[in-house]
Amino acid sequence: xxxxxxxxxxxxxxxxxxxxxxxxxxxxxxxxxxxxxxxxxxxxxxxxxxxxxxxxxxxxxxxxxxxxxxxxxxxxxxxxxxxxxxxxxxxxxxxxxxxxxxxxxxxxxxxxxxxxxxxxxxxxxxxxxxxxxxxxxxxxxxxxxxxxxxxxxxxxxxxxxxxxxxxxxxxxxxxxxxxxxxxxxxxxxxxxxxxxxxxxxxxxxxxxxxxxxxxxxxxxxxxxxxxxxxxxxxxxxxxxxxxxxxxxxxxxxxxxxxxxxxxxxxxxxxxxxxxxxxxxxxxxxxxxxxxxxxxxxxxxxxxxxxxxxxxx
Amino acid sequence: xxxxxxxxxxxxxxxxxxxxxxxxxxxxxxxxxxxxxxxxxxxxxxxxxxxxxxxxxxxxxxxxxxxxxxxxxxxxxxxxxxxxxxxxxxxxxxxxxxxxxxxxxxxxxxxxxxxxxxxxxxxxxxxxxxxxxxxxxxxxxxxxxxxxxxxxxxxxxxxxxxxxxxxxxxxxxxxxxxxxxxxxxxxxxxxxxxxxxxxxxxxxxxxxxxxxxxxxxxxxxxxxxxxxxxxxxxxxxxxxxxxxxxxxxxxxxxxxxxxxxxxxxxxxxxxxxxxxxxxxxxxxxxxxxxxxxxxxxxxxxxxxxxxxxxxxxxxxxxxxxxxxxxxxxxxxxxxxxxxxxxxxxxxxxxxxxxxxxxxxxxxxxxxxxxxxxxxxxxxxxxxxxxxxxxxxxxxxxxxxxxxxxxxxxxxxxxxxxxxxxxx
Numbered sequence: 001x002x003x004x005x006x007x008x009x010x011x012x013x014x015x016x017x018x019x020x021x022x023x024x025x026x027x028x029x030x031x032x033x034x035x036x037x038x039x040x041x042x043x044x045x046x047x048x049x050x051x052x053x054x055x056x057x058x059x060x061x062x063x064x065x066x067x068x069x070x071x072x073x074x075x076x077x078x079x080x081x082x083x084x085x086x087x088x089x090x091x092x093x094x095x096x097x098x099x100x101x102x103x104x105x106x107x108x109x110x111x112x113x114x115x116x117x118x119x120x121x122x123x124x125x126x127x128x129x130x131x132x133x134x135x136x137x138x139x140x141x142x143x144x145x146x147x148x149x150x151x152x153x154x155x156x157x158x159x160x161x162x163x164x165x166x167x168x169x170x171x172x173x174x175x176x177x178x179x180x181x182x183x184x185x186x187x188x189x190x191x192x193x194x195x196x197x198x199x200x201x202x203x204x205x206x207x208x209x210x211x212x213x214x215x216x217x218x219x220x221x222x223x224x225x226x227x228x229x230x231x232x233x234x235x236x237x238x239x240x241x242x243x244x245x246x247x248x249x250x251x252x253x254x255x256x257x258x259x260x261x262x263x264x265x266x267x268x269x270x271x272x273x274x275x276x277x278x279x280x281x282x283x284x285x286x287x288x289x290x291x292x293x294x295x296x297x298x299x300x301x302x303x304x305x306x307x308x309x310x311x312x
Numbered sequence: 313x314x315x316x317x318x319x320x321x322x323x324x325x326x327x328x329x330x331x332x333x334x335x336x337x338x339x340x341x342x343x344x345x346x347x348x349x350x351x352x353x354x355x356x357x358x359x360x361x362x363x364x365x366x367x368x369x370x371x372x373x374x375x376x377x378x379x380x381x382x383x384x385x386x387x388x389x390x391x392x393x394x395x396x397x398x399x400x401x402x403x404x405x406x407x408x409x410x411x412x413x414x415x416x417x418x419x420x421x422x423x424x425x426x427x428x429x430x431x432x433x434x435x436x437x438x439x440x441x442x443x444x445x446x447x448x449x450x451x452x453x454x455x456x457x458x459x460x461x462x463x464x465x466x467x468x469x470x471x472x473x474x475x476x477x478x479x480x481x482x483x484x485x486x487x488x489x490x491x492x493x494x495x496x497x498x499x500x501x502x503x504x505x506x507x508x509x510x511x512x513x514x515x516x517x518x519x520x521x522x523x524x525x526x527x528x529x530x531x532x533x534x535x536x537x538x539x540x541x542x543x544x545x546x547x548x549x550x551x552x553x554x555x556x557x558x559x560x561x562x563x564x565x566x567x568x569x570x571x572x573x574x575x576x577x578x579x580x581x582x583x584x585x586x587x588x589x590x591x592x593x594x595x596x597x598x599x600x601x602x603x604x605x606x607x608x609x610x611x612x613x614x615x616x617x618x619x620x621x622x623x624x625x626x627x628x629x630x631x632x633x634x635x636x637x638x639x640x641x642x643x644x645x646x647x648x649x650x651x652x653x654x655x656x657x658x659x660x661x662x663x664x665x666x667x668x669x670x671x672x673x674x675x676x677x678x679x680x681x682x683x684x685x686x687x688x689x690x691x692x693x694x695x696x697x698x699x700x701x702x703x704x705x706x707x708x709x710x711x712x713x714x715x716x717x718x719x720x721x722x723x724x725x726x727x728x729x730x731x732x733x734x735x
Contacts, residue, residue, distance in 0.1 A: 050531045052717070070534075078531040082719070084524030089326065100318050101532040145528075 001064055003028045003153055003184045004049065009058035011044050018044040019055075020208035026186065026201070028152075031179050033199035033216075034188040035290075037298050041208040042188045043081065046155055049186075050078045063152060074103040077151035081158045081188075083142050085130045092126035095145050102149040109148070116144045120170065135162045143171055147178060154178060155186045160194060172198065192291040202290070204297060211297050220287045223296070226260040227286040228269070233279040240276050245269055257286065315533045316541045323516070323545025328552060337553050341560060362388035362439050364429065365400050365412040370419040377450050384449075388442050404432060411435075413447075421458050425451065488679065494596065495651045495675035502604055502670050503644045506611050507637065509550045513612040514629060516542050517619030517716070526716045535713040539620075540705070543612050547605060554604075592681070599677050602694065607670025609701040611636065617708035620715035621723050628722045635725070643668040647675055654679045664693045666700030707732050 004026040011019040019041045026032045036042045047053040049060060051069025060067035063075070085094055092113065099109035117123050120140055130138055139162050147154055156175075160168045175198065179185055187199060195202060196216060203213040212219060228246075232254050241248050245268055246258040260269065266283070273280055288296075327333055366373060378390050393400065393412075400412045411431030419425055427447070429440055456466060517539070520526045529538055614636050622628040643662070650659040654676045663672035663685075673693050676685050710732040715723070723731075 047717075052527070052530055073532060076531070078528075080527040080531070082524045082527055084528070086326075086519075086525060087523055097318065097322055098528070098532070101315055101529065142528075 001028065002026055002061075003063055004186075005059075005061035006045075006049070007059040007061070009045065009048060009060070010056045011048060011053060012056055017208045019048070021058075022205065022208070022210045023058075024203055024210065024213065026184060028184055029179055029182055030201050031175065031185045031187060031199045033195040033202035034186055034205065035190065035192070035195060035202055035294060036205040037190060040205045042205060043157065044208075045205070046078070046080075046157060046186070046188060049153075050076055050155065074149065075152040077102075077146040077149065077154045079142060079146040079154075079156045079159060081161075083157075085138060085142065085145075087131040088129060090126070091122075091128050091130060091133070091141060094130065095141070095148065098145045099148045102151075104149050112148050112150075113144075116148060120144065120174075136164055136167050139163050140167060140171070143174070147174075147183075151183065153184050153186065155188070157188045158191075159187070159189075160191070192289065192294055196290050204294065206298050212293075216290065219290070219293065223288050223293045224285070225288065227257060228260065228266070229255065229257050229282075229284045229286055230269075230273065231255045231281040231283075232273075233281050234277075236278075240273075240278060243272060245272055254281075316537050316544075319533065319538060319541025320545040320548065323542050324548050327512075327546065327549045333549070333553075337556050341557060361386065362411075362435070362443065363409045364388060364390050364443055365393045365395070365404070365407070365409045366390050366415065367393060367395065367397055367400065367412060368415040369417040370415045371417075372419065372421065372454050373415065373450065377453055381446050381449050385442065385446055388439065388446060390443070390446060401430065413443075421451075421455055491654075491678035491680070492651055494678035495654075496647070498596070498600055498674040498678070499644065499647045499651075499671045502600075502607055502674055503640060505550050505554070505604060506607055506640055506670070509546055509608060510612045510615040510636075510640075511633075512549075513543055513546050514615040514619035514633060516546065517616050517712070518622065518624070518629060521620065521716060521719075522624045530716065535716055536709040538716075539613070539616050539709055539712045543609065543616060543705075546612065547608050550604075550608065595681060596677060599690075600674060603670040603674050603697070606666075606694075606697040606701055610666055610670070610697065610704050611640065613701070613705040613708035617711040617715065617728065620712040621718070621728055623719060623722065625722070632722070632725070639667050640671075643671040647671060650675050654684050660689060664689065664696055666697045669693045669697050 002025045004024070006022060006024040009019055009022045010017075022041075022045060034042055034045070044053065048055050049067075051067070051073050062068075062072050089097070095113045096106065096109050099112065100106060104112065114123075117125065122140065122144070125133070125137075125141070130141070133141065143156075143159065146156070159171060159175075163171065175185055175187075187195070189195060199216060201215050202219065204211045212222075214222070227249065235253055236251065236256060241251070241256065244261065245264050246260050248256060249259055250257040258269070260266075266285075270280065270283065366378070373392060375392050378392055382389050390413075393407075395407075397412065397414050400407065400409065404410070404412060410433075411429050413427050413429055415425065415427065425447075429435075429443060461469075520529070520538075526538075533541075615633060618629060618632045618636070622632060646658065646662065646668070649656070650662065650672050653659060659672060659676055662668040663676055673685070673690070677690075679685070681687065681690060711728045714731040715728070
């Protein structure tokens with residue numbers, strides 16, 4: 001059963017169609033990447049899922065029922081991109097406060113916080129103030145306060161910004177752990193390499209609309225260009241490549257990148273090379289990176305959204 | 313509901329635990345007392361004694377009369393001298409005088425005296441008025457002698473006078489002197505608390521925006537709950553501070569009355585007791601609490617809305633809150649007029665409209681309910697204040713909801729009202 005279903009969500013602001021008819025389904029336990037350039041409507045979409053905004057149109061189904069912000073909010077953990085903490089408050093008290101706002105009892109919250117602090121080497125922080133922490137440290141604390149109440153759905157908006165590689169890995173491992181223990185994670189970013197690494201499923205939004213949606217593997221397959229890299233142990237001759245099977249994209253003495261012509265298979269190519277007496281060392285398909293796909297899809301549209309008057 | 317309690321608790325505790333709260337709670341009354349006593353002390357100790365030479369050619373003035381008056385009032389010293397006017401004028405500094413007065417030989421006690429105080433520098437009005445007062449007292453003695461009025465006749469003349477005390481037949485306990493004092497005190501106290509704690513609410517909201525914690529919190533609670541929790545929390549801080557001050561006053565009052573012997577203390581206590589018997593204490597205290605909280609809710613929600621709309625910049629906040637602050641200040645500027653005539657149309661309508669009612673009504677109530685303030689006016693004023701603050705809280709909540717998640721350009725009042733009226 002999906003944890004979250006969005007059906008034709010719309011949210012218009014005075015000068016922008018921030019979210020314009022987006023439908024999505026997110027299964028339980030998934031790590032879902034929500035991608036899009038700046039101003040694509042990601043934050044507005046997330047704010048509707050977290051009950052901060054009401055959609056103008058459309059339905060949100062949370063855990064099989066119509067989303068009820070008042071009660072369902074305790075099952076969601078949200079780390080916004082614009083995030084921060086009370087600077088003058090002690091860290092322990094702050095975590096306690098935020099956990100209690102999520103409906104935890106004082107006792108449960110204290111136990112949970114101690115657990116998490118121990119796991120992330122933060123025990124000594126309890127009586128420190130946030131203003132004493134470095135940026136990376138406060139990001140760690142922010143992450144802990146987001147997931148403290150065992151939410152079913154965790155939404156992280158650019159979670160790694162401001163983290164050094166060591167702490168980023170630490171948080172990444174925790175994200176995997178949370179997913180393994182059954183939580184669903186929506187991961188919003190415009191950093192493609194992180195998405196490729198972490199997410200199983202992605203959706204790309206641009207200008208308030210969903211441009212594509214699927215597993216990372218499927219999407220890469222859909223956007224592949226039938227490019228192959230073939231390496232040989234003997235030297236390549238020009239006559240080896242004069243054939244209608246493929247076009248040559250790049251070549252040097254021992255290696256060639258080819259684009260297969262429609263209607264031919266890998267086997268046809270291999271057979272051809274073998275027949276020509278070439279010794280094949282390796283044969284790899286080149287799949288596009290998400291970054292390439294992202295850029296290809298977004299490129300045609302202006303980088304910054306233009307303001308327009310909405311008459312609806 | 314539980315969440316609002318948590319927010320109230322946080323807002324309250326973080327403020328009350330702060331050193332600045334403790335210091336300001338203790339220091340404010342001390343500072344206030346210090347200011348009152350200190351300023352009177354400084355005023356009395358620094359004002360120099362004015363020395364004036366009197367050159368009398370009329371023969372009316374004699375040393376004895378002048379000395380007697382000098383003893384009564386030592387802020388200026390008159391001395392009868394035999395020098396000529398010109399020599400005093402030339403040497404007044406060397407002789408130790410600040411100025412001199414010449415009484416001409418043609419002076420007549422029936423016609424009165426027109427004198428001039430000749431000085432080397434310009435004096436304050438108060439100083440020359442003191443000299444005039446003293447001269448008049450001496451002159452009275454001279455006239456009495458000429459008319460053959462003895463001291464016993466004089467006492468009779470002074471003691472037998474007409475006194476007029478106003479009595480409101482609808483409210484026989486009303487005492488307009490005491491009412492004026494209480495009216496001013498209550499009006500000013502509410503004014504100070506509205507501005508002081510209103511701006512605290514505004515800064516608190518701005519802090520949440522600057523720290524970027526607003527969105528984190530509103531993903532757990534409704535923006536309205538956050539705003540309300542903050543306002544109530546800070547309101548409770550104001551009440552706590554007020555309560556501590558009242559407690560201090562009560563303790564000091566009991567302490568001094570247990571000392572009891574000093575005649576001054578007795579006089580003060582007697583005066584205080586007289587005041588408390590002449591007014592309806594429970595009504596005034598109850599109304600004060602109501603108008604304090606009502607006014608605080610009314611204004612602080614507007615301040616919260618402004619805090620949510622602006623960014624880190626304090627100047628932006630000041631320019632947006634200026635119209636609100638002006639309304640509060642206007643009430644206090646009009647306060648003396650209200651107290652002078654508590655039944656004038658300005659006073660009546662001003663104490664019903666919620667923008668000014670917390671200050672105006674509290675200034676009128678000590679004059680007597682229902683004598684000066686009929687019950688219907690009090691009722692109407694309370695109801696309109698309640699409706700008023702429900703409206704401003706609702707209105708502010710709408711602005712707050714949008715503003716708290718907006719970063720960037722400072723909005724205008726027009727844009728803020730647009731946020732409020734959109735669904």
